Amino acid sequence: MNKIYNFSAGPAVLNQSVLKAMSEASIDYLGSGISLMEMSHRSELVMEMVSQTKILVRDLLSISNEYEVLFLQGGASLQFSMIPMNLLNENQVADYADTGAWSNKAIKEAENFGEVNVICSSKDSTYNHIPKELKQNLDSTYLHLTSNNTIYGTQWKNFPIPLNNDSYLIADMSSDIFSRSLDISKFGLIYAGAQKNIGPAGVTLVIIRKDILGKVNRIIPTMMNYQTHIEKDSMFNTPPVMAIYAVNRSLNWLDTIGGIEKMADINLRKAMKLYDEIERNSLFNSPIEESDRSLMNVPFIFSNKGNDNDFLSFCDKRGLKTLKGHRSVGGFRASIYNAMPEEGVDALVQAMKDYESI
Ligand SMILES: *Cc1c(COP(=O)(O)O)cnc(C)c1O
Numbered sequence: 001m002n003k004i005y006n007f008s009a010g011p012a013v014l015n016q017s018v019l020k021a022m023s024e025a026s027i028d029y030l031g032s033g034i035s036l037m038e039m040s041h042r043s044e045l046v047m048e049m050v051s052q053t054k055i056l057v058r059d060l061l062s063i064s065n066e067y068e069v070l071f072l073q074g075g076a077s078l079q080f081s082m083i084p085m086n087l088l089n090e091n092q093v094a095d096y097a098d099t100g101a102w103s104n105k106a107i108k109e110a111e112n113f114g115e116v117n118v119i120c121s122s123k124d125s126t127y128n129h130i131p132k133e134l135k136q137n138l139d140s141t142y143l144h145l146t147s148n149n150t151i152y153g154t155q156w157k158n159f160p161i162p163l164n165n166d167s168y169l170i171a172d173m174s175s176d177i178f179s180r181s182l183d184i185s186k187f188g189l190i191y192a193g194a195q196k197n198i199g200p201a202g203v204t205l206v207i208i209r210k211d212i213l214g215k216v217n218r219i220i221p222t223m224m225n226y227q228t229h230i231e232k233d234s235m236f237n238t239p240p241v242m243a244i245y246a247v248n249r250s251l252n253w254l255d256t257i258g259g260i261e262k263m264a265d266i267n268l269r270k271a272m273k274l275y276d277e278i279e280r281n282s283l284f285n286s287p288i289e290e291s292d293r294s295l296m297n298v299p300f301i302f303s304n305k306g307n308d309n310d311f312l313s314f315c316d317k318r319g320l321k322t323l324k325g326h327r328s329v330g331g332f333r334a335s336i337y338n339a340m341p342e343e344g345v346d347a348l349v350q351a352m353k354d355y356e357s358i
Pocket of ligand 1: 010074075076077078102146148149150172173174175193194196
């Protein structure tokens, strides 16, 4: 039997140690005799676990006390509306970069709450690059971008600086948080659904600078108000304890392998192996401009005509799973998040070579 490698874009691969810890915790959490799923979120064991998870987030990303770390529900998708609802008055404008499907969804939601200025868009070229020319509005309250475009496979390598000194960056980092070094101080808010790089679906990490809050005059529903979750330490209502524990174990694993800098080196090596093979192999092509290629989601297509399903089943037989491209792009997409071992990338590269020589 081949070892199975899951290249899914999300929910995505988790490290084996995380899965093992989850299976143990679901029967008997740390020798308590009861399952973590059955435990009160007010119990000492759970409070301790959640607080330790926050500390891991803070330590790994060197987050200062100006910021709060929150574990929320509703996915990254709920953040699309929570952000403008909490931060943008009706008569204010926010800058948004349109670099793919998720950016687009964020823009649509923001339009319900204030004015949106789309500073750039790569839509006309099927989102195959990150635009370099940005038309920022000088009065903009914040600048929102999607740091890694999961579907199209582009990634911001350098983040823009808002022109207005009072403005700040907001980033949807669902598919690349904890994959590379990050200077948190450039951002007012960062959010990420856990199910790409740090855990299962059900919990969304939000890192927010406290001083950006309290500036809108609309009424914000209690559950949608960041202040509620800050004051109640992410325990205003029952948090998704199992999902948070999976994040805890994933970050603990990341910590033990040497933290983000070490991970970033590994991620770069993995991605370069794959892109090099895409370039070398006569059968395949990357549809993405070289300088903007994602290190997390690697789309590729047949250079000439080829049978997508034939290559997918060739890979499937070798245990290389979920390589089908997103329906809006076609071809193939290998998501190689933190938890994808380098051997998984090696196995895919080998499959591409072998397929070429059939
Ligand atoms: C997957 C994804 C989302 C959607 O996340 P949900 O948790 O399903 O709401 C948003 N943004 C990006 C960049 C994603 O990859």
